[in-house]
Amino acid sequence: QVQLEExxxxxxxxGASLRLSCATSGxxxxxxxxxxxxxxxxxxxxxxxxxxxxxGGTSYAESVKGRFTISRDNAKSTVYLQMNNLKPDDTGVxxxxxxxxxxxxxxxxxxxxxxxxxxxxxxx
Numbered sequence: 001q002v003q004l005e006e007x008x009x010x011x012x013x014x015g016a017s018l019r020l021s022c023a024t025s026g027x028x029x030x031x032x033x034x035x036x037x038x039x040x041x042x043x044x045x046x047x048x049x050x051x052x053x054x055x056g057g058t059s060y061a062e063s064v065k066g067r068f069t070i071s072r073d074n075a076k077s078t079v080y081l082q083m084n085n086l087k088p089d090d091t092g093v094x095x096x097x098x099x100x101x102x103x104x105x106x107x108x109x110x111x112x113x114x115x116x117x118x119x120x121x122x123x124x
Contacts, residue, residue, distance in 0.1 A: 002026035002113045004096050009118035012086055020081040020118060022096030027113075030054050030074035033104035035111060036081045038120075040092035047106030049081060059104060063089070086122045093117040 008020040022034070035050035048061045049070040058070050069082040079096055095118075097111035105111075 002098070004098060004113055004115035006094060006096055006115045006118035009094060009120045011121045011123070013124055014087055014122055016086050016122070017082070017084045018086065018120060020083065020094055020096075020120075022079040022081075022115060024077045024079070024098065027098065029072065029077045029079070029098075031100070033099040033101050034070075034072060034079045035097045035099065035104055035106065035108075036070060036079075037095045037097060037108060038090070038092040039095070039117075040089075043092075045095070045108055047108065050104030050106060051079065052104045053102045056102065056104070059106065061106065083120070086120075088122050088124075091120060091122050093119055 003025045005023045033052050037045050038048050039045040048064050051058045051070045067085045072079045096115045098113040099111045
């Protein structure tokens with residue numbers, strides 16, 4: 001069956017870096033657009049980055065542009081989110097999601113499969 005598993009979250013200080021990984025199984029990753037979403041306490045889930053299928057293009061929310069980088073390794077069935085210069089506002093649960101389309105989207109309702117999430121806490 002389809003599985004997505006996030007890892008790499010943690011508790012860090014402002015300015016630190018983390019790399020999230022999303023290990024996938026049960027489907028052919030290269031055929032799916034992938035997204036990273038974040039849900040902060042008391043807020044709705046928001047799309048922060050996505051990457052289109054195969055070696056497709058990337059997109060970022062304004063709040064993370066220039067600090068976060070999404071990438072994919074189709075051979076390893078894994079998607080990554082490199083997060084640099086983390087800020088307290090980046091705190092939340094980070095989810096990866098898979099969409100059986102070529103072009104990616106920041107809209108959660110477009111996605112077919114979801115991971116369980118990984119907690120990222122940025123605090124001094």
